[in-house]
Amino acid sequence: MHALPHSTGTAGAPLDLSVDxxxxxxxxxxxxxxxxxxxxxxxxxxxxxxxxxxxxxxxYGNNVVARTASDRSERVVLAGHLDTxxxxxxxxxxxxxxxxxxxxxxxxMKSGVAxxxxxxxxxxxxxxxxxxxxxxxxxxxxxxxxxxxxAEHRPxxxxxxxxxxxxxxxxxVEGGCQGTLRVELHLTGRRAHSARSWMGxxxxxxxxxxxxxxxxxxxxxxxxxxxxYREGLNAVGITGGVAGNVIPxxxxxxxNYRYAPDLDEPAALAHxxxxxxxxxxxxxxxxxxxxxxxxxxxxxxxxxxMAAVGGTARxxxxxxxxxxxxxxxxxxxNYGPGEPxxxxxxxxxxxxxxxxxxxxxxxxxxxxxxxx
Amino acid sequence: MHALPHSTGTAGAPLDLSVDxxxxxxxxxxxxxxxxxxxxxxxxxxxxxxxxxxxxxxxYGNNVVARTASDRSERVVLAGHLDTxxxxxxxxxxxxxxxxxxxxxxxxMKSGVAxxxxxxxxxxxxxxxxxxxxxxxxxxxxxxxxxxxxAEHRPxxxxxxxxxxxxxxxxxVEGGCQGTLRVELHLTGRRAHSARSWMGxxxxxxxxxxxxxxxxxxxxxxxxxxxxYREGLNAVGITGGVAGNVIPxxxxxxxNYRYAPDLDEPAALAHxxxxxxxxxxxxxxxxxxxxxxxxxxxxxxxxxxMAAVGGTARxxxxxxxxxxxxxxxxxxxNYGPGEPxxxxxxxxxxxxxxxxxxxxxxxxxxxxxxxx
Numbered sequence: 001m002h003a004l005p006h007s008t009g010t011a012g013a014p015l016d017l018s019v020d021x022x023x024x025x026x027x028x029x030x031x032x033x034x035x036x037x038x039x040x041x042x043x044x045x046x047x048x049x050x051x052x053x054x055x056x057x058x059x060y061g062n063n064v065v066a067r068t069a070s071d072r073s074e075r076v077v078l079a080g081h082l083d084t085x086x087x088x089x090x091x092x093x094x095x096x097x098x099x100x101x102x103x104x105x106x107x108x109m110k111s112g113v114a115x116x117x118x119x120x121x122x123x124x125x126x127x128x129x130x131x132x133x134x135x136x137x138x139x140x141x142x143x144x145x146x147x148x149x150x151a152e153h154r155p156x157x158x159x160x161x162x163x164x165x166x167x168x169x170x171x172x173v174e175g176g177c178q179g180t181l182r183v184e185l186h187l188t189g190r191r192a193h194s195a196r197s198w199m200g201x202x203x204x205x206x207x208x209x210x211x212x213x214x215x216x217x218x219x220x221x222x223x224x225x226x227x228x229y230r231e232g233l234n235a236v237g238i239t240g241g242v243a244g245n246v247i248p249x250x251x252x253x254x255x256n257y258r259y260a261p262d263l264d265e266p267a268a269l270a271h272x273x274x275x276x277x278x279x280x281x282x283x284x285x286x287x288x289x290x291x292x293x294x295x296x297x298x299x300x301x302x303x304x305x306m307a308a309v310g311g312t313a314r315x316x317x318x319x320x321x322x323x324x325x326x327x328x329x330x331x332x333x334n335y336g337p338g339e340p341x342x343x344x345x346x347x348x349x350x351x352x353x354x355x356x357x358x359x360x361x362x363x364x365x366x367x368x369x370x371x372x
Numbered sequence: 373m374h375a376l377p378h379s380t381g382t383a384g385a386p387l388d389l390s391v392d393x394x395x396x397x398x399x400x401x402x403x404x405x406x407x408x409x410x411x412x413x414x415x416x417x418x419x420x421x422x423x424x425x426x427x428x429x430x431x432y433g434n435n436v437v438a439r440t441a442s443d444r445s446e447r448v449v450l451a452g453h454l455d456t457x458x459x460x461x462x463x464x465x466x467x468x469x470x471x472x473x474x475x476x477x478x479x480x481m482k483s484g485v486a487x488x489x490x491x492x493x494x495x496x497x498x499x500x501x502x503x504x505x506x507x508x509x510x511x512x513x514x515x516x517x518x519x520x521x522x523a524e525h526r527p528x529x530x531x532x533x534x535x536x537x538x539x540x541x542x543x544x545v546e547g548g549c550q551g552t553l554r555v556e557l558h559l560t561g562r563r564a565h566s567a568r569s570w571m572g573x574x575x576x577x578x579x580x581x582x583x584x585x586x587x588x589x590x591x592x593x594x595x596x597x598x599x600x601y602r603e604g605l606n607a608v609g610i611t612g613g614v615a616g617n618v619i620p621x622x623x624x625x626x627x628n629y630r631y632a633p634d635l636d637e638p639a640a641l642a643h644x645x646x647x648x649x650x651x652x653x654x655x656x657x658x659x660x661x662x663x664x665x666x667x668x669x670x671x672x673x674x675x676x677x678m679a680a681v682g683g684t685a686r687x688x689x690x691x692x693x694x695x696x697x698x699x700x701x702x703x704x705x706n707y708g709p710g711e712p713x714x715x716x717x718x719x720x721x722x723x724x725x726x727x728x729x730x731x732x733x734x735x736x737x738x739x740x741x742x743x744x
Contacts, residue, residue: 178567182616194628195550195690197591197604204607204625205587211580219569232569235576236620237613244554244608244628244660253576256566256616288616318567 015048017121021337021359022101022352024114029093029103035083035144038062038136042082045134048117054124055132058157062136063146065157066120068129074301074370075129077163077330078119078362079147079321080112081138088346099352106350107338112166115337115359119366126366128301131160138321142290147324155328162301163325164362168338171354173309174316175227175295175333177323181257181268182236182288185210185281191242191249200247204240207251209279211235214255217275222260225295227315229260233275254287258317261292261326293323296331308365309335335362387420389493393709393731394473394724396486401465401475407455407516410434410508414454417506420489426496427504430529434508435518437529438492440501446673446742447501449535449702450491450734451519451693452484453510460718471724478722479710484538487709487731491738498738500673503532510693514662519693523700534673535697536734540710543726545681546688547599547667547705548633549695553640554608557582557625557648558655564619572619576612579623581651583607586627589647594632597667599687601632605647626659630689633664633698665695668703680737681707707734 015027033041042062049057055066062082084105093103101111113134120132135146142148150157187207192200219231233255240251259268273284296302297313306313313333316322318340322332337354387399405413414434421429427438434454456477465475473483485506492504507518514520522530559579564572591603605627612623631640645656668674669685678685685705688694690712694704709727714720 180567180617193690194604194606194608195552195630196602197606197630198602202586202606204610205583207610208580208583208587211577211583214574215577215580230568230570232566234566234569234574234619235612236566236616236618238576238579238610238623239613240607241609241611241626244626245552246608247606248608251610254613254616258567258569318565 015044017048017117020356021111021114021118022355024117025106025111025350025355026093026095026101028110028114029091029105032087032091033082033084034086035137035140038082042134042136045082045117049120052121055120060150060154061146063150064134065150066132068126070125070129072127072129075131075160076301077131077133077158077160077325078116078166079133079135079163080109080116080166081135081146082113083136083139084108085139085344090346090348100349101352102347102349104348107168107348108343109167109336109338111338111350111355112336114355115166115362118359119362123363123366127368127370128366130366131158133158147321151324151328158328158330160330162296162299163322163330163332165320165322165332165334166336167320167334168336168340168343169334170339171337171358172311173306173313173333173335175225175297175313176261176293177316177318177320178229178231178261179259179263179265179268179292180290180319181259181265181272181286183255183257183269183272184285184287185253185255185276186283186285187251187280188282189247189249192247194245194247197247203248203251206280207238207240207253210253210276213275213279220260222262224260224262225297227295227313229315230317231260232258259292261294263292265289265291290319291323291327293326293332295333299331302331302333304370305365308368309361387416389420389489392728393483393486393490394727396489397478397483397722397727398465398467398473400482400486401463401477404459404463405454405456406458407509407512410454414506414508417454417489421492424493427492432522432526433518435522436506437522438504440498442497442501444499444501447503447532448673449503449505449530449532449697450488450538451505451507451535452481452488452538453507453518454485455508455511456480457511457716462718462720472721473724474719474721476720479540479720480715481539481708481710483710483722483727484708486727487538487734490731491734495735495738499740499742500738502738503530505530519696523696527700530700530702532702534668534671535694535702535704537692537694537704537706538708539692539706540708540712540715541706542711543709543730544683545678545685545705545707547597547669547685548665548698549688549690549692550601550603550633551631551635551637551640551664552662552691553629553631553637553644553658554660555627555629555641555644556657556659557627557653558657559623560654561619561621563614563621566617566619569619575620575623578652579610579612579625582625582648585647585651592632594634596632596634597669599667599685601687602689603632604630631664633666635664637661637663662691663695663699665698665704667705671703674703674705676742677737680740681733
């Protein structure tokens, strides 16, 4: 047996940015980077970017940020995460006869990362200053999120007028994102033996008006910055009961309010309290909150972007890291080649034609007239 | 260190049946007999009974049955369980200045066992043939219950016209017992991401009419054999939810129907199905059932018993082992010195005056005129 202690494996192979974004996607997929194990890929990305003289490259942990400094009047961020969900026997990648590339991360979101890298390599003199952000740990608990770490510790690296997150959006622009608030509604009662139920007060029965309110709830569909959002207020959990012969004294209904970006957290919580105002709730406990982000499509850079990529912007219903840009005051949209519904699947895949189209449209936007 | 391998401890001391039931209760409490560890007490009870020539004594496991054979026209069972819940620093027993005896099992139900033993010892020629049943494992899962084992494997030992279970009933007669039926009501839906809740169907919301039905339910209070029972239909558990961001596709409400002894299991289940008939229940799953028992107070032996012990019979709301006699076709009542609300408590106790009164009244009934 012969040890090869310094073998660098695939991760050590130089990343060739001269191939198109579709081919580059395949090469990125073949460098595994499950959350927590992004270092080899971050190293390869950093090395490739350092070969581009028009970029200043910085690194914080496994987060790599590259910036042009051409004194343009606008600065745009192109951001994507390097990590994937765990591999499910779907690496290395495989290209089929229809031009569909299969494998872990093809959709979410190494195809987006490939587009970022191609723009970085092929647009040395962009019409807007560019900031490329590659970050780690997006697929796991929020506290590990690399974009969050950058926002906290290196916010100056993220300064911009507009941001594009290349998360899967089917090659269409999805603006902003809805907020998500989780609140426990605590109902109380008084225990008793179930053979003498009249001695107690049943906390599960006390949840009847809460569920009736939820069942009859009519969610809002407000227009925000020209996009129609679609809210939802749902029970995502209910628990109650002490034992099979006890009238329960506690029941907790956990509701998830997905709210449009015309509300902030206090307004969202106030709405939840109002919906259940007469339901005799003993306690409202917020367990989780991620703010909404406005789509920011009124911004000149965003208008020009929409004109360049074409199509009609859709509202983003789910929560994404665009909200982290929103919190920094940077309007942001999702625009990536992957189909959102194919993310995280064993049969994850991406249409390479859409990957190439994204690359071309972004390049057109960043090299054409700015409208200034 | 000196081992005493054959020491028999307290359990080996002969059980003296010449002391009154109150004093005998204290001695029984001082022989620990937590469920599963009844052997020393069963041995002591068996040995004491074998010293009484008017009784035939049989044993099955740790269940001891002693019978007179005087060819009377009626036979009555006096039954009690030997086991207790776990000791909570409340053994040995302690008699206070007010005549209250404290300790594990004082109430539930070694005071009743003491009364049984005293009747066995002091009524050698009863006016009705007597069967004394001492059984194990009443305080744990039904499958271990010694009375159940006797009913299955030695039913001929339990043949009788009437049975008295000396479970805590505050020195009053509590007739029969209500049945208890537990049913899971399964509600279904369709999963979706909670950011796109309109793609799914929320199974927790689907429970709204079930809880409304429960909250508005008016339980029956039927008269059965002259006693007014009091039913109850309650949620004793509810569970639903997949994850904080998923519209749940399943919710289960567990209801407990405590029903009067004019119903049997099929009728009880039919009632539950009827109550929730229009609630879109995907499945009714019976998880647990113990039948009701009629009080049987119309029986001549029961009438004479009531006349002898005095007072007015009350309905028994909770489920007790009287139902096992009911299932064998033997009418049964609860009549024991303990206060039901003091059972299973760290501060479990019994009023020794009530213990003595129970002993005296039973003796009066079993030695007086039979009314034949």
